[in-house]
Amino acid sequence: MFQYAESLLEALREMQSNGHEVCVAYLSHNWEKKLLSYPFKNVQMKCGRWSLNLSNVLMALKIPGSFSRFLSHILSPVVWQLAKLDCDLWIFPAQDALSYQVKVPVVATVHDLMHRYESSFPEVSRLRRGNIRDHRFSQLTQWARTVLVDSEVGKMHVHESYGTELEKIQVLPYIAPxxxxxxxxxxxxxxxxxxxxxxxxxxxxxxxxxxxxxxxxxxxxxxxxxxxxxxxxxxxxxxxxxxxxxxxxxxxxxxxxxxxxxxxxxxxxxxxxxxxxxxxxxxxxxxxxxxxxxxxxxxxxxxxxxxxxxxxxxxxxxxxxxxxxxxxxxxxxxxxxxxxxxxxxxxxxxxxxxxWGLPAFAKKLQEILLKSPHSL
Known part of the structure; x- marks a missing residue:
């Protein structure tokens, strides 16, 4: 997922040169040095660990998205900070629960649903992981303005698993990092x-x-x-x-x-x-x-x-x-x-x-973002 986030940053660099303003919000100190090479407004989220823990608890308890958003709006410092930045659209590259718990327009990502299609493997099924992942993705696909997937097969997986409208699911294949x-x-x-x-x-x-x-x-x-x-x-x-x-x-x-x-x-x-x-x-x-x-x-x-x-x-x-x-x-x-x-x-x-490299990837991402329901 780090590789995918890195590809998105490179594509957004292309978009900023075309007149769009890009802001990057990050939680981990590991991103700080990396982001110095990008011409973006970079904002480290305060109390990130607390906000992530809260987000994961709400997901593990399978709290519905509407109530999760209500609680996060009250309790999560990251949610407050994202709202205050007042961006037109936020891209979440890591398919995390926070993407459906924020009250801001979101482009979310679903990398795979292998917990549904290959559930025999313990890495996606043990300790109720399959149920928790199912809750996360059902809420994520419901609340996002646009859902990014890696392929036409990934698009059909999301559609048949959660009933997400096909027009809402956009294919953005990976590129070499x-x-x-x-x-x-x-x-x-x-x-x-x-x-x-x-x-x-x-x-x-x-x-x-x-x-x-x-x-x-x-x-x-x-x-x-x-x-x-x-x-x-x-x-x-x-x-x-x-x-x-x-x-x-x-x-x-x-x-x-x-x-x-x-x-x-x-x-x-x-x-x-x-x-x-x-x-x-x-x-x-x-x-x-x-x-x-x-x-x-x-x-x-x-x-x-x-x-x-x-x-x-x-x-x-x-x-x-x-x-x-x-x-x-x-x-x-x-x-x-x-x-x-x-x-x-x-x-x-x-x-x-x-x-299919960075120029084509950046062009496709821009097309997707411009036709998102909350377009740039």
Whole structure:
């Protein structure tokens, strides 16, 4: 969500140069340094932690939006400050509960509704998370003037889940984040990250829905024909990491898998540029940002052929069934063995990144905002 917020800031920079005044309200000190590079009026919200805690309590108790707005207007310092700034429209990029609890015109965001479509995964279902998320999104979509989604599939998910009018839901696909598009390799990258000469890259946290284990099983199936097959994973060693590691050990693949742990955003470019390909067997969508990062770096790509991912990648990536180890293995074999295919995918990805980048994203955002019910 930070990456999406960053893309919105860059798009709004374009809009401000076209005569619109932009104000950024932020709660975390982490944004302070980042915002210095933008020509916006920046206002840090006072008592932000209290306001966020109040917002989350109202959401967890499933207080209806109308009463939440009433209580927030009385109790939340952030709500008071946003109202006092008197802006025509506020964009909330992080799909948080505060977006339906403020009494100001709002453009809200729904990144995904996987708690409804992939509820078997504990990361979206345990501890009543599914019910709480459902309440949040039902209220968010009801009270927002406009709802941003990532794809046509995301638009239909919101419509069929909450009955939101189709005209109210606007598709604004993700773009590759600036730290990928504008980054260069570290001068000492190869010393800092001693990687194999050839590898399949998968940058993802170790959530169960990321499906690392089937990727390992697919590589194991190819090992006899391709003894140099190798996977590189980046992600903090938490969540379902122990299960993934145990599976690699069980399959005899520990010498064929690199667990790189956390990699700073600015270092990811080096992984994409050195990888034979990026494969993403996730069960979640509708779309994801890593394929866009791979495209921008010219890295051949293959992704799960579900939800909005075929719409996102077009002919610039291969598609496979994330439930099928044999289909994943077949796709991996093509990428590992076919130089011409990888070259073609690299070129298509670069071309797609050129067509849908910041200028197109900014233009689309401006069109959406100008036709919002509370237009600028």
């Amino acid at each position: 600036g730290h990928i598009v504008n980054s260069q390799d570290l001068w000492n990258f190869d010393q800092k990250y001693p990687l194999p000469k050839k590898f399949i890259f998968y940058p993802a946290q170790f959530w169960a829905h990321k499906n690392h284990q089937r990727l390992i099983s697919a590589a194991a199936a190819l090992r006899s024909d391709y003894p140099d097959i190798h996977l590189v994973f980046t992600g903090m060693k938490n969540k379902a990491y122990s299960e993934v590691y145990a599976h690699a050990e069980k399959m005899g693949m520990l010498d064929h898998v690199t667990f790189q742990e956390y990699v700073p955003d600015q270092d990811l470019v080096g992984f994409y540029r050195r990888a034979r390909a990026m494969m993403m067997p996730t069960f979640f969508g509708p779309t994801n940002i890593p394929p866009l990062e791979a495209f921008a770096c010219g890295c051949p790509t293959a992704v799960s052929g579900i939800y909005g991912m075929p719409e996102q990648v077009g002919d610039a990536a291969l598609l496979f069934d994330p439930n099928s180890e044999s289909d994943i293995a077949s796709t991996m074999k093509r990428l590992w063995s076919d130089d011409q295919l990888c070259h073609e995918l690299s070129q298509r990805g670069l071309e797609k990144a050129q067509r």
